[in-house]
Amino acid sequence: MVLVIDAQIAGISGDMLLSSLINMGANESRVINGAHSAEEYLKGSKILKMGFEKVNKYGTVATHLVLETSENQHERKGIEIQECILSTADNIGLSEKARVFAKESIRSLLHAESNIHGEPLESVHFHEASSIDTVIDIIGSAIALDDLKLFSDEIIATPVAVGGGTLTFSHGTTSNPASAILEIFRDSDMIICGGQSKQELTTPTGASLLVNLANRCSEFYPSMKIKSVGYGAGSKDFNGFSNVLKIVKGEAVNEFQLDTVQILETNLDDISGEIIGHMIDKLISNGAKDVTITSGITKKGRPTNLVSIICDPSATNSLINMLVSETGTLGIRVRSSSRYIVPRIIVSIPISIQEKNFTVRCKIVKHNDMVKHFKVESDEVREIADSLSLSFKETSYLISEEVKRKLNTK
Incomplete structure (x- = not known):
């Protein structure tokens, strides 16, 4: 089975992921009971009300998390949130895969803040993520994924809408996406895009959950027979689109794997075969999946060599820089392409x-x-x-x- 997490329009937050899983059929009582178990390990935090309701977001009916909490602290050390999550995971008997997922999700948040502020992990303070809300998002999602038995599926993420404009939080005003989002997605396979709003669409908690859940990122859905769909609503309302995270579970219809690659192309004139040969070797050794050279004729009857490179999206920038430095080309065409891969x-x-x-x-x-x-x-x-x-x-x-x-x- 395969699960697609479709965040290309409205982005992703922790409560949106949790709500979409409940909408798909995860056990609501089990999630709520698990969330209440966390109160024991996070002193000063109390869940006053928690439930899920159906809402209409710009024409789409989705599930929304209703949560009221009482907090007597405005900031906490990140390791306090981490210890609460790990203790809760042990107490409620999560599976090993769910426990690792919860652990790595909070670690992604911690490492992002540590890298941004140049502080050791044990000294990092959470502000926006310091409440029990963060624990509920992570523990609740782990419970729901466990309940739906989704950890055994292939999980694919679409490109993630992060929004634009600016946002103001505990560290002042910054451009969106905030540094935490960039740190979490850095060196991952996730692709980000601005989206249709000049507001924050993806939160640090949502980003942390996604990078630790998805096996890969693709601009295209795989070939699949749809079995179930879940819609999780965010708290904001936007004009022009539904603030809804969509998750789709289906059955793969063939044995092939689908992924997304980048195609880099440029025309080389007046360049020796020795330079082209050296360029091919260097591109291959630095991440190009394949390099093809095709002879042709361009304007004014000039002979040319068309260079075509296949690579992962993560290698695009480095290969472009290498192509320019090695050949002196003045322009490179870039496009995305889906491809089917025979598993090997x-x-x-x-x-x-x-x-x-x-x-x-x-x-x-x-x-x-x-x-x-x-x-x-x-x-x-x-x-x-x-x-x-x-x-x-x-x-x-x-x-x-x-x-x-x-x-x-x-």
């Missing part, structure tokens, strides 16, 4: 050729637990060929026969 595994297989032992890495594609085909890394074929003083073609054949024999014995 890479295994190391010991083989013996001419009474010498080697270990080769092999990409294997299986279907119904049967090996459909395999491919040995060419660099390893070359090394073995050199060590045996054989041609690449002959070595490749001998390795393939050995690998086939080993795979058939497994």
